[in-house]
């Protein structure tokens with residue numbers, strides 16, 4: 001008998017933690033933190049006390065209290081005693097936080113399986129931000145490079161490479177999503193097969209990747225399909241476009257704009273980076289990126305399939321370095337290897353620049369003092385149900401107004417639309433369907449056959 005338990009991703013966007021147990025093995029599919037996990041108890045400066053590991057998470061019921069899953073450091077401040085690992089593997093679908101953020105609490109001896117590209121992205125994120133996924137990294141940073149904690153066992157895969165864990169065989173198949181290196185999984189056991197989508201879309205630049213997964217999933221004749229439903233809603237009110245529409249409309253704006261163009265996107269969305277790169281090329285502008293983006297592009301250079309430019313050699317790209325008191329080691333390395341541009345350069349070349357400026361660094365505009373121009377906001381519109389994102393949108397608009405930069409909303413989502421998701425369910429025609437990564441699972445019940453709505457922590461058996 002195969003048992004599945006959904007410890008996250010139920011009635012919430014992200015936070016997927018799906019436990020699959022058979023006679024011989026137990027594995028998790030993803031280990032993330034949902035975007036709303038902390039909302040009930042935390043906001044602003046009131047945050048879980050990381051120094052006590054999982055103490056606050058356990059006390060508030062935010063993480064499952066499971067024996068043999070977490071590392072000794074994370075359990076130190078809790079009433080759960082550290083015991084030998086009882087789980088065999090964790091499979092990560094892609095490098096987004098809502099699928100990876102809780103990896104840092106895992107026992108280091110539990111192997112983490114992750115796509116090659118996703119591993120490179122996680123490593124680069126660890127190096128250039130405060131986020132960390134592999135627990136020893138925190139120790140290395142806090143203890144002046146001295147590793148006091150054993151390293152996680154991390155193993156990488158590529159599409160189609162079957163991984164055997166006891167009597168479970170997991171085959172990752174690539175999908176198209178708003179980050180490179182995204183996968184769905186076909187999980188085969190002696191008593192039944194599970195197809196898990198991870199996050200996916202059909203309207204990006206590589207729909208054939210998603211098609212490959214859907215076909216493999218159908219062919220596996222799954223007993224259960226676990227499918228995401230981020231955009232599944234009674235009525236879609238927000239605008240969502242294809243990647244090519246974002247490119248053509250943004251190009252029009254760029255052509256009409258004489259002054260500076262700000263281009264805002266999610267840091268790991270490299271399809272959008274390519275879109276901006278093409279627009280800059282077509283309109284004779286330089287694409288100005290952050291050192292963090294330069295670091296990510298350099299890290300991914302070895303991945304030939306991604307065909308990303310080398311930011312230090314490409315004539316179209318400039319790297320903007322903010323004036324700061326101290327610079328990270330990785331940042332210094334980029335500045336030493338390359339002449340970065342600064343606010344004076346930007347002020348002088350604003351008509352020839354398309355600037356990827358992050359929301360947190362809006363105050364660079366104070367130093368650049370741009371003439372009227374445009375901002376292409378290529379990210380989600382604010383969420384009605386999230387006051388923080390509404391507030392952030394208001395603040396952004398105030399900055400843009402202050403500097404006479406027009407606001408242009410143009411975004412292609414990383415997720416398939418409601419209808420596309422229901423079509424996928426139909427196409428794969430699994431015996432049972434469990435919606436995850438959605439706030440409206442009941443919509444699946446109304447529109448699809450064989451839907452089982454799960455509660456967080458509840459077990460379901462197949463076979």
Ligand SMILES: [Zn+2]
Pocket residue numbers: 013014015096098099199437
């Ligand atoms: Zn997600």
Ligand SMILES: [Zn+2]
Pocket residue numbers: 094096177199414
């Ligand atoms: Zn995602």
